Amino acid sequence: xxxxxxxxxxxxxxxxxxxxxxxxxxxxxxxxxxxxxxxxxxxxxxxxxxxxxxxxxxxxxxxxxxxxxxxxxxxxxxxxxxxxxxxxxxxxxxxxxxxxxxxxxxxxxxxxxxxxxxxxxxxxxxxxxxxxxxxxxxxxxxxxxxxxxxxxxxxxxxxxxxxxxxxxxxxxxxxxxxxxxxxxxxxxxxxxxxxxxxxxxxxxxxxxxxxxxxxxxxxxxxxxxxxxxxxxxxxxxxxxxxxxxxxxxxxxxxxxxxxxxxxxxxxxxxxxxxxxxxxxxxxxxxxxxxxxxxxxxxxxxxxxxxxxxxxxxxxxxxxxxxxxxxxxxxxxxxxx
Amino acid sequence: xxxxxxxxxxxxxxxxxxxxxxxxxxxxxxxxxxxxxxxxxxxxxxxxxxxxxxxxxxxxxxxxxxxxxxxxxxxxxxxxxxxxxxxxxxxxxxxxxxxxxxxxxxxxxxxxxxxxxxxxxxxxxxxxxxxxxxxxxxxxxxxxxxxxxxxxxxxxxxxxxxxxxxxxxxxxxxxxxxxxxxxxxxxxxxxxxxxxxxxxxxxxxxxxxxxxxxxxxxxxxxxxxxxxxxxxxxxxxxxxxxxxxxxxxxxxxxxxxxxxxxxxxxxxxxxxxxxxxxxxxxxxxxxxxxxxxxxxxxxxxxxxxxxxxxxxxxxxxxxxxxxxxxxxxxxxxxxx
DNA sequence: ACATTGAGTTGAAACGGTTCAATTTTACGA
DNA sequence: TCGTAAAATTGAACCGTTTCAACTCAATGT
Numbered sequence: 001x002x003x004x005x006x007x008x009x010x011x012x013x014x015x016x017x018x019x020x021x022x023x024x025x026x027x028x029x030x031x032x033x034x035x036x037x038x039x040x041x042x043x044x045x046x047x048x049x050x051x052x053x054x055x056x057x058x059x060x061x062x063x064x065x066x067x068x069x070x071x072x073x074x075x076x077x078x079x080x081x082x083x084x085x086x087x088x089x090x091x092x093x094x095x096x097x098x099x100x101x102x103x104x105x106x107x108x109x110x111x112x113x114x115x116x117x118x119x120x121x122x123x124x125x126x127x128x129x130x131x132x133x134x135x136x137x138x139x140x141x142x143x144x145x146x147x148x149x150x151x152x153x154x155x156x157x158x159x160x161x162x163x164x165x166x167x168x169x170x171x172x173x174x175x176x177x178x179x180x181x182x183x184x185x186x187x188x189x190x191x192x193x194x195x196x197x198x199x200x201x202x203x204x205x206x207x208x209x210x211x212x213x214x215x216x217x218x219x220x221x222x223x224x225x226x227x228x229x230x231x232x233x234x235x236x237x238x239x240x241x242x243x244x245x246x247x248x249x250x251x252x253x254x255x256x257x258x259x260x261x262x263x264x265x266x267x268x269x270x271x272x273x274x275x276x277x278x279x280x281x282x283x284x285x286x287x288x289x290x291x292x293x294x295x296x297x298x299x300x301x302x303x304x305x306x307x308x309x310x311x312x313x314x315x316x317x318x319x320x321x322x323x324x325x326x327x328x329x330x331x332x333x334x335x336x
Numbered sequence: 337x338x339x340x341x342x343x344x345x346x347x348x349x350x351x352x353x354x355x356x357x358x359x360x361x362x363x364x365x366x367x368x369x370x371x372x373x374x375x376x377x378x379x380x381x382x383x384x385x386x387x388x389x390x391x392x393x394x395x396x397x398x399x400x401x402x403x404x405x406x407x408x409x410x411x412x413x414x415x416x417x418x419x420x421x422x423x424x425x426x427x428x429x430x431x432x433x434x435x436x437x438x439x440x441x442x443x444x445x446x447x448x449x450x451x452x453x454x455x456x457x458x459x460x461x462x463x464x465x466x467x468x469x470x471x472x473x474x475x476x477x478x479x480x481x482x483x484x485x486x487x488x489x490x491x492x493x494x495x496x497x498x499x500x501x502x503x504x505x506x507x508x509x510x511x512x513x514x515x516x517x518x519x520x521x522x523x524x525x526x527x528x529x530x531x532x533x534x535x536x537x538x539x540x541x542x543x544x545x546x547x548x549x550x551x552x553x554x555x556x557x558x559x560x561x562x563x564x565x566x567x568x569x570x571x572x573x574x575x576x577x578x579x580x581x582x583x584x585x586x587x588x589x590x591x592x593x594x595x596x597x598x599x600x601x602x603x604x605x606x607x608x609x610x611x612x613x614x615x616x617x618x619x620x621x622x623x624x625x626x627x628x629x630x631x632x633x634x635x636x637x638x639x640x641x642x643x644x645x646x647x648x649x650x651x652x653x654x655x656x657x658x659x660x661x662x663x664x665x666x667x668x669x670x671x672x
Numbered sequence: 673a674c675a676t677t678g679a680g681t682t683g684a685a686a687c688g689g690t691t692c693a694a695t696t697t698t699a700c701g702a
Numbered sequence: 703t704c705g706t707a708a709a710a711t712t713g714a715a716c717c718g719t720t721t722c723a724a725c726t727c728a729a730t731g732t
Contacts (some may be wrong), residue, residue: 011718017682032680051371052454053392054718062389064432064453073618074420075409082408082435094453096400096432098425099418117400117430118388120515228619260624283564284681284714288624290595342688353712358690368710390688393717 005048014042025050042097056118056286064094065309066114068124069103074227074253075120075281076298077125080150083302084123090227091310100125102225104132111136111147121146121309123308128152128195146312152195153322160312162305164296166196166278170203170248171210171274173294176329177246182274186219186244188234188258197250200278204248214331219244226250231257233267245274246335252277252284252293259289259334274335285332292335295328341384346556350378360561361386392454394460400430402450404460410563410589411617412634413461417488419638420459424639427646428524429456431630436461440468447472447483457645464488464531465480482648486641488531489658497658498641500616502532505663506539509612509630511667513582520609522580524570524594526562533586536614538596540584545607555580563587567593571601580611586611588620588629594626595670609638610671621668628671631664662667 007025011018016039024031024039042048052278058061058187067084069077085095096119098110104127114122126137126149132156138149153161177185189197201220208215221238223230231254247262249255255277259269267273269289277284282297303324311318343361347354352375360367360375378384392398403420405413421431432455434446440463462473462485470490473543476483477493489497513521522657523540525533537556544551557574559566567590583598585591591613595605605625613620616631640659647654 004718018625019683019721020681022718023681030680035680045454050454051718052452054687055395055400055720055722057387057389057689057718060389060687072408072414072421073411075411075414078408078411080412081433085408085433085435089449093436094432094449096430097421098431099421113362116385116388118484122448187710229622232622232731255705257622258617262623263624274488283593286565286568286593286596290600340688343690344688352688355691355713357709359690359711362690366710371710391690393688393719394690505724611685666703 002237004051004332005046006050006051009046010039010043011049013046014039027175061227062118062120063092064117064119065111066096066098066117066119066122068098068100068107068122070112070125070127071098071227072097072099074251074277075283076251076253077299079282080302082123083299084306085307086157087303091306093310100127102127102129104129104134106131107138111140111152115145121313122149123148123150123305123309124152125149126154128154128189128251129193131193136206144245147307148312150301155195158322159320160308162308163322163324164299164327165324166199166296166327167203168324169204169278169294169296169329170200171207172203173248173292173328173329174204174207175210176331178207178213178333182245183213184219184242184244185246185248186242187248188221188231188254190223190230191249192220192222200250223250223254226254228253228257228260232261234258235261243273247273247275248250249275249277252279252281252291255293255334256287259287259291270333270335276335280328280330284330287334287336290332292332293330294328297325297327301325340387341382343384345382346375346379349382350375397456398454399428399457400432400453400455402432402434402446402453402458403539404434404436404443404446404450404458406436406461406463407563408435408627410434410587411619412587412589414634415438415618415634416461416638419635420642423639423642427642429646436463436551438463438465440465440470444469444472444616447476451481457484457649459484459486459641459645461485461487461617464490465527467529467531476654482645484645485647491531494658494662495656496654497642498644499660500637500663501660502535502632502663503539503542504660505614505630505632505665506536507543508539508663509584509628509665510543511542511546512667513671514543514549518581519549520555520580521582521584522557522578523558523584523608524567524590525586526559526566528556528558536586558583559586559590562590564589564596565594568592568597570594571597579609583609583611585611585613588617588627589627591627591670592623595623595627606669606671612671616666617666620666623670625670626668627667629666631666633663635660637661 007018007021011021021039024036032244065088088095091143100107107127137157149161151163223234235258249258255275261274269275277291277293280293284291284293343354343357347357357375360372384391387544428522436443443463485497487499541551563616567585571594585594591611595611613627613629616629620627620629644654
């Protein structure tokens with residue numbers, strides 16, 4: 001590491017004062033055009049780079065956003081992080097990441113680490129498990145620390161959230177299958193206390209109610225998680241007698257696990273049994289049996305989330321509730 | 337945002353000097369035990385949090401590491417980022433991420449952004465495409481900026497790299513199939529100029545040579561990328577007449593795409609054709625047809641990489657060449 | 673010729689820590 | 703009780719920016 005060129009060196013080189021150089025570099029109105037150009041050239045010539053720490057110390061801004069997702073191995077969250085990063089980089093922000101493994105304590109630790117690192121704001125996929133202590137989040141909210149939620153929210157803190165309209169998505173897809181005449185449908189969700197499950201379930205119930213059909217709660221299966229393996233295991237460990245017409249998984253990854261296990265049992269998809277996912281991850285269309293699913297536009301969600309957060313950072317006043325993003329049912333071969 | 341408590345407040349509260357408080361909080365040897373305890377309590381009571389910018393300005397360290405991977409959507413890199421994050425967090429470092437999309441220019445931009453953000457070091461999966469300008473990397477190397485490479489390296493800059501022993505892995509798996517009597521094997525790789533492809537190819541050739549069998553280069557297929565879709569398309573678009581006994585994909589994701597396309601063409605795996613991947617991503621074992629593959633221990637690679645980087649940061653002198661991590665062939669149903 | 677205005681620039685005070693030479697306090701042996 | 707060495711603490715310099723009140727200076731109107 002060669003010793004670094006500071007703004008002082010640029011000032012000395014140009015014969016201007018440090019303040020002028022600083023303002024020139026920041027494009028201040030009060031500096032003459034030609035001075036700005038001159039300073040820019042000199043800075044370039046000397047290879048000057050702003051020291052981010054000094055800048056941050058003075059401005060109290062780091063232009064770094066912290067982001068917490070449950071599990072980066074899940075392609076859905078992979079795509080989410082990818083889009084968030086893209087949106088942020090475009091606006092000259094950096095993204096620092098953490099993975100909470102669906103554990104509220106880890107999420108809490110990450111949040112406080114991020115704050116200690118001086119992030120300007122946080123985007124989190126909250127761990128909405130109701131069993132856990134949420135006071136940290138409440139305090140942040142009360143201090144109006146810029147944290148926004150994506151893809152879920154805390155029941156008690158339904159603010160600054162961007163998520164897909166899960167209930168409506170599930171309503172649509174359930175209704176469409178009810179209309180086709182299928183009634184015996186199984187729903188493999190994760191922990192039903194979590195918002196993402198309970199919202200979907202509401203959609204399901206609403207669809208049955210709208211169709212005037214009674215909903216049998218024994219068709220809800222609570223898997224050990226929302227992963228490929230959880231889907232796989234749920235099918236493998238199922239000892240019941242009921243063979244549903246359609247199985248709905250809480251997400252595509254889980255649907256893939258379910259399909260895999262069903263096939264291993266010798267069933268054909270969609271002939272013997274239909275399977276639908278949720279999310280429309282990028283290769284859902286290219287699976288051996290292209291997957292019927294409900295698309296949440298991750299890209300749109302991420303863009304809205306970043307916009308919401310940055311608007312808050314800039315002090316613009318923003319929508320503070322739960323913004324729901326429209327979903328779309330996509331019928332593919334796995335459940336024609 | 338309530339106004340923050342500074343070290344000065346703690347000093348005033350305890351009646352000690354700022355210097356003492358700072359050293360006490362940093363656990364300096366020169367401060368009396370009881371003073372440290374006293375200061376810690378006071379700091380706690382006042383809710384003092386160190387300002388990271390001031391700290392960094394003074395120490396010239398941010399405890400943030402930048403990490404660049406080609407594509408976060410690929411589960412292999414998802415797992416990689418997950419492990420890197422875990423290793424770093426354990427050592428109280430933060431991880432800031434960027435995605436290069438296999439594009440050297442994007443990588444370059446990210447690297448310089450990271451440096452401007454004041455990262456202490458960089459971990460990159462390099463885009464080893466030889467067509468592109470690599471002078472930035474060379475300069476970094478010459479300035480001995482702490483950058484380490486994972487999973488690949490630049491041909492001209494074979495330093496500070498941790499990667500799986502791709503050549504040996506491919507040698508092993510190829511040899512094992514040659515031994516079983518299969519000779520007509522196809523290899524679907526990405527751009528052959530890239531290290532990850534060329535190393536594997538060397539392994540293949542070495543295995544054929546060792547078995548005394550001539551290798552037919554027309555069995556190498558260069559796909560348009562290394563994604564699920566690239567694998568899928570390669571099979572779909574194949575118009576040749578040759579039906580190989582075994583298809584080796586450059587990675588598991590691609591193997592999945594290949595299997596999917598083969599099945600769509602009515603072939604049975606492994607009866608009609610065998611398929612093997614590479615990486616052993618976490619659900620490779622749970623696919624409909626569990627996947628034969630070569631396991632690279634991502635976790636071990638990540639740990640070695642982080643250790644290497646942090647040792648460099650601490651000025652310890654470290655191994656500076658290419659550290660190869662042992663791979664393991666895993667035979668599963670897709671290619672019994 | 674002279675006040676007035678406004679554009680452009682300066683200089684010093686933050687920002688909140690770390691570091692270390694200098695100084696003070698403490699502990700111990702004679 | 704005193705002298706001295708070791709331990710603990712102090713205080714000021716420093717890190718590299720931003721910010722803004724005060725200042726300079728040229729242009730303008732009268």
